[in-house]
Amino acid sequence: MLLPSQRDPADQKCSAQVVVLGDLGRSPRMQYHALSIADHGGRVQLVGYRDTEPLPDLVAHPNVTIVPLPPAPRLLQTSNKLLFLVFGPLKVLLQTWYLWRTLSYSVAPKWMLVQNPPSIPTLLVVSLVCFFRGTRLIVDWHNFGYSILALKLGPNHPMVKVSKLYETIFAKAATANFTVTNAMATVLKSDFGINAPVLTLHDRPADLYQPLANSERIAFLQRYPLLAEHFNSIVDGKVRLVVSSTSWTADEDFGIFLDALCSYSASATSSHPQLPELAVVITGKGPQKQHYLDKIKELRSGDSLEMVNIYTDWLSFEDYALLLGSADLGVSLHTSSSGVDLPMKVVDMFGAGLPVAGWSDFAAWPELVTENVNGRGFSSAEGLADILRELFDPDSDQLSHLKKGARLESKRRWGGEWDSIAGKLFGLVS
Incomplete structure (x- = not known):
């Protein structure tokens, strides 16, 4: 693992890893984050699965490096509840190793911005990596991992309860948090007991989406x-x-x-x-x-x-x-x-x-x-x-x-929302 002293020399402005334990091409909000950081002069590593091609502007951007994660074997992907209880842990172990290896053996950025969910194993791995490297962790909350797991296993399943406890514990490792709604921010503060800043960053469309003549x-x-x-x-x-x-x-x-x-x-x-x-x-x-x-x-x-x-x-x-x-x-x-x-x-x-x-x-x-x-x-x-x-x-x-x-x-755009909240947090917007 690289030590904090081996930090990216470009981080005097902003260097960040944007992490998605999912398909980058189907993670528009995280792509928008990466593009906004890069457009403001920051250096970005965008980490995730490259099953679907990301936005062309990201692929071509000189400040963006896309780092693909190795996919888990298709054999471990199943919708069967019984097989999921067997294959699920195996898949998590592989994802943990791939994510740890990818994040640890890279130049340490100043910031790490991670999408949640999936929570397991993402929050554990990024919390440890950020702790050892002295990187500031931001969690971008799109939903709660335990509530999605409950759709598959039922709300009273022991794995769902463990997942909620896990998510609650590791949520506290973040330096700051973004949420997609005010309602979610309220839950994080009241139910999760998060004391770090929780900032609502509503989704807004990128400039790609426009009314047509x-x-x-x-x-x-x-x-x-x-x-x-x-x-x-x-x-x-x-x-x-x-x-x-x-x-x-x-x-x-x-x-x-x-x-x-x-x-x-x-x-x-x-x-x-x-x-x-x-x-x-x-x-x-x-x-x-x-x-x-x-x-x-x-x-x-x-x-x-x-x-x-x-x-x-x-x-x-x-x-x-x-x-x-x-x-x-x-x-x-x-x-x-x-x-x-x-x-x-x-x-x-x-x-x-x-x-x-x-x-x-x-x-x-x-x-x-x-x-x-x-x-x-x-x-x-x-x-x-x-x-x-x-x-x-x-x-x-x-x-x-x-x-x-x-x-x-349609006049309300991502750029204005991001600049006023995330841009200020990253120190890219005064």
């Missing part, structure tokens, strides 16, 4: 092959474009969305014949994708989606931003395992000026969406179906009203 929207739709058959109808407003993104995991029940779309289709073919056809694009990768693809195929064969066309895709950052800017409505199924985290996908949608319908049955939702101004919340499949029927009724002006609110929300 009509000509830009048409240009994207013309070259997007997935929607070629609907191009003229979408441009004319006869087919409405709906977009959702997901990691296809247990904290997003896409069965709710499918039930809502079936209800909408039934209404459009019977009691509400004025309703338009929908083209729905769902983007993302994840473990439950095939399960839902099979379900969609079954619904199609039974004519339950007569007025709805569903497509799945994986796009580059640039094309995903253009898809959001071209859509009529974004949908979020994020249910929040802790009740105090928020889906970043909604932030990206607002960045593109896209109004949102989202699952709202958790405490932090009002910190993100202003009801009937830039979005609508629902807590059931029929609630989402009602929203779709109301917004896409040709005689209603509700969708137009929400679009105005979303465009106004």
